[in-house]
Amino acid sequence: MIQQLSLIAALDAANGIGKDNDLMWNLPADMRFFKETTKGHVVIMGRKNYDSIPEKYRPLAGRTNVVLSRKTNFDAPDCMVFDSFENCVASLELAPGQKAFIIGGAEIYKLALESGLVHEMFLTHIDKIYGADTFFPDFNAALYHKELIFNQVIDEKHEAAFAAYRYELS
Numbered sequence: 001m002i003q004q005l006s007l008i009a010a011l012d013a014a015n016g017i018g019k020d021n022d023l024m025w026n027l028p029a030d031m032r033f034f035k036e037t038t039k040g041h042v043v044i045m046g047r048k049n050y051d052s053i054p055e056k057y058r059p060l061a062g063r064t065n066v067v068l069s070r071k072t073n074f075d076a077p078d079c080m081v082f083d084s085f086e087n088c089v090a091s092l093e094l095a096p097g098q099k100a101f102i103i104g105g106a107e108i109y110k111l112a113l114e115s116g117l118v119h120e121m122f123l124t125h126i127d128k129i130y131g132a133d134t135f136f137p138d139f140n141a142a143l144y145h146k147e148l149i150f151n152q153v154i155d156e157k158h159e160a161a162f163a164a165y166r167y168e169l170s
């Protein structure tokens, strides 16, 4: 059983996280941050997020991949599939030092935040509005202590500046 959850997301300046079931940016330093932060851990995603990952990158390497879907017998090769958030949290067992990361999308972020189990969030805030159709859920930032992890400026590989923070429930 999972007692607490970590969460990781990248948000544009309007809290947008995706459009047409895809990401809206290509920011290699944030992709690297996502990979390094979640490496060796469990990643929990919604079926739409799973579908949006190019087949050659699924399952996400070096991590235990978990997909939530209400479809019966949803086939996600080399992933664990659960038909409810509650079953997922009740059934998963973590190895010592292992975390369970909620990696989206919006529906799954909302379920996790409403569960009260999210004790830390890694949020990348991007200084640009991309015109999303999917948004990170509202949350009470006053409940969290926020610490800057790194800043990225605009350069030849990054069309937008961003800052990555760790939020910890205080």
Ligand SMILES: NC(=O)c1ccc[n+]([C@@H]2O[C@H](COP(=O)([O-])OP(=O)(O)OC[C@H]3O[C@@H](n4cnc5c(N)ncnc54)[C@H](OP(=O)(O)O)[C@@H]3O)[C@@H](O)[C@H]2O)c1
Pocket: 008, 009, 010, 011, 016, 017, 018, 019, 020, 021, 022, 023, 045, 046, 047, 048, 049, 050, 052, 068, 069, 070, 071, 074, 082, 083, 084, 085, 103, 104, 105, 106, 107, 108, 109, 111, 134
């Ligand atoms: N910027 C970021 O950090 C980030 C991260 C991840 C994703 N995204 C973006 O977010 C978008 C996708 O988000 P989304 O909100 O549309 O979809 P999602 O959260 O990825 O997936 C929704 C699906 O999850 C399943 N689901 C939801 N609640 C469930 C429950 N209680 N029990 C079991 N299964 C459940 C359902 O699958 P079935 O329909 O199969 O039943 C539902 O259709 C994409 O644009 C993606 O690129 C952005």
